[in-house]
Amino acid sequence: MLRCRITKAATAASYRSVSAVTTASATNRSENIVRNGNAIRPFHSHDGTNIMTKHILPLQSSSTTSTLTQKRYMGIGRTRPSTRFPSPFEESDDDDDSDFSETEDNFFALREKEEAAAAEEEAAAALEEEERARIQAELDSRTGRLWTDDWALTDEMWSTKTLYDDLPDWDRSLCSRVSKERVKVYDGGIPTLATLSTLPLPSPPPVHPAHNHRRNTKIYGKYRKDYNASQVANTLTSVLNVKTHIDPILLMQTWQEKQIAVDQLYENMYDAVKEKEDILKNHPKFREWVEAAVERHLTAVVEQQQKEGDEESTDSTKENEPVVPVFMELANSTFAGGEPKYKPIEAEIVDIKKANDKVVVVPPILYPLPLSHTEHKDKFGRMSEEWELTADDERRRIMMRSCMSDIASVVEQGCKEEGGKRVFVHGKRGVGKTAALAAIVASARTSGNIVLYLPDGDRLRKLGFYIEPNTHLEGLFDLPVLAKEICSQLLISHEHDMGDIMVSKDDLETFLSKEQRLRFYGEGNEESDVSIVEVLQKGSASNTLSSGCYGAAIHTLMNQTSKPFVVVMDEFNCYYDYGHYFHQAYDEMVYKPIPIEEITLFKPLLEAMSITPPPQPTRKDKNPVHVKKDAVLMKRGAIVVATSESRAVARKFTDELYEVALKDENVSVVEVPRYSKLEVEHILSHFEVVGIGRLRFDRGETVMKEQEVAYLNMLSGGVGQYLLNACII
DSSP, rough: OOOHHHHHHHHHHHHHHHHHHHHHHHHHHHHHHHHHHSSOHHHHHHHHOOOOIIIIIHHOOOOOHHHHHHHHHHHHHSSSSOOOOOOOOOOOOHHHHHHHHHHHHHHHHHHHHHHHHHHHHHHHHHHHHHHHHHHHHHHHHHSSTTOTTOOOOHHHHHHHEEEEEEGOOOOOGGGGGHHHHOOOTTTSSSHHHHHHHOOOOOOOOOOOOOTTTTTOOHHHHHHHHHHHHHHHHHHHHHHHHHHIIIIIHTSSSSHHHHHHHHHHHHHHHHHHHHHHTTGGGGGGTHHHHHHHHHHHHHHHHHHHHHHOTTTTTHHHHHHTOOOEEEEETTTTTTEEESSSSOSSSSOOOTTTTOGGOOOOOSSSGTTTOOSSSSSSSTOOOOOHHHHHHSSTTOOOOOEEOHHHHHHHHHHHHHHHHHSSSEEEEEEEEEEHHHHHHHHHHHHHTTTTTTTEEEHHHHHHHOOOSSOOOSSOOOOOOOOEHHHHHHHHHHHHTTTTTTOOOEOOOOHHHSSHHHHHHHHHHOTTTOOOEEEHHHHHHHHTTTTTHHHHHHHHHHHHHHOOOOOOEEEESGGGGGGGGOHHHOOTOOOOTTSOOHHHHHHHTTTTHHHHHOOOOOOOOOOSSSOOOOOOOOOOOOOOOOEEEEEEEOOOHHHHHHHHHHHHHOTTTTEEEEEEOOOOOOHHHHHHHHHHHHHOOOGGGGGTTTTHHHHHHHHHHHHHOOOOOHHHHHOOO
């Protein structure tokens, strides 16, 4: 009996050992299957059941059980198969049954724990998604360009098959009423210099410290404080009701009652403005700004009551009308004096660079202002680019600004009095220096002055085709092709204005050699005084005579007093950059460039401006002497020059020119500032009126959104070029 029991126990132990080994092997193979993602080959348990079908696949199909949980599940589940191994004994060990029951209980407990953890993960994910939706809804409810971008291109827009021809045609009816009423155009089209100098225009903002050569922060700091105070005052105006808050105070009898009511009004207004100003409420001077704004409102109401019934009150309201920007209209302008008779084949500009459908892009009165994309790739043209991009082909406008009025007043003074004036214009890149000069050119020509307009100094100083020594004036050099071009430009722009001006015989002898004079007058003809129109015609027809005729014509215009002569030169700092003209007659080794003041094309103009920067030190002369020459000005008129920040000119040359101009008391230095907030609003309305960029079909959505306008102002920094880019790109 004892032997039988021992044998039975040993057999049972052996079976358990075999079962454990089999289970461990199956577990390892199951882990390999789960790790590799597919079964190597199917295998079965001792009872004939497919382990892959019975245990592995249910685990892989569960979406809430991790890989580590599957491994645990397989390891525990295989310790006791669902069908036990066959035993030769009828009796069973009670201890073995208890082991199997404990393992099964652990399995179900772990299964429940994993399911509970999965449920918690799903609940947390649902809460996270709900919170994300709440935050997105809050962001969508906010306004401003920092949260949403109405101009962003969506995937639907990228995938659309709409072509340019499928877009609707622009029409003036698409412009909003707000923009039409906001844009003011000068009644006469182009004002004269006298009118422009006295035209009331909004004052510009102070120079930003980053744009100021002197780095003067006090002026800008005061401006920012005044701006913040005005913003607080505007907010108070929106919450203050005169009838509700001020009229009851005025009806009080005693001074003490009024003082208590005013103190209470101040506290109420302070709390009301504080709720609306989330940022400025933290400023140390916020309480002072609110108090000053309340005091101004009370004072204005009292003064208004005192003036009621007074007839002068209507006149005072007219005088206190806000000053707004005004635009000059150039579309209907023509050449000075009418259509020119002289139309040489070489002058491609008689029809002024006509674009598609024969549309005149640049107004004739601004000739020879080039387009931004023609011929020379470096030709400037941000202002002319604006005209190229407009949908309205009948409008060519320039916004008149206070800096233009300052320039016009100096030029007008020089045209009235004998002894010309000099104006030096500077400013940061893209602020509108070219537009300011163009406005002065149009106004001066409208006033009846003769204007020599050289808008592309960068091209003139390096693309003269060829240079040659002057055969008559020793030490000077000629640029015949460019001289011929400028003679043609003067004829095209002012042929009708110069009919009475004569070039003397002595002037022709000064600038033309004997052989040249023989060719000029013709064989057998006597030398005599000649009309300047004839001189320019012969100079524009011959490279041999062009430089001499140009010199005689410029000398005559600068010394005559019948009509004012105005010279306008853009990109003036380009002339003082490193030279681009070389000749063996100046330097045998052709190492040194010819100085710009020794070229006959530029010599009279540079002598008139006379703000030559000091010479650069060399190895031989480390401290060169700066010899300042007196200006050789025109008798009536002015010369206006402007620097360029978009050309490849060394910074030291531009800064030196600016410093020399500041030190010269006879030079009027005018800075073209960035746009003020008011000017940004008006230029955006102008863009909508003429149909530029994304404002073309905007229908007033941009100009009527205060935050959108503020965003564009911030993005551009008040710089006109960047503002145009922001409305297009």
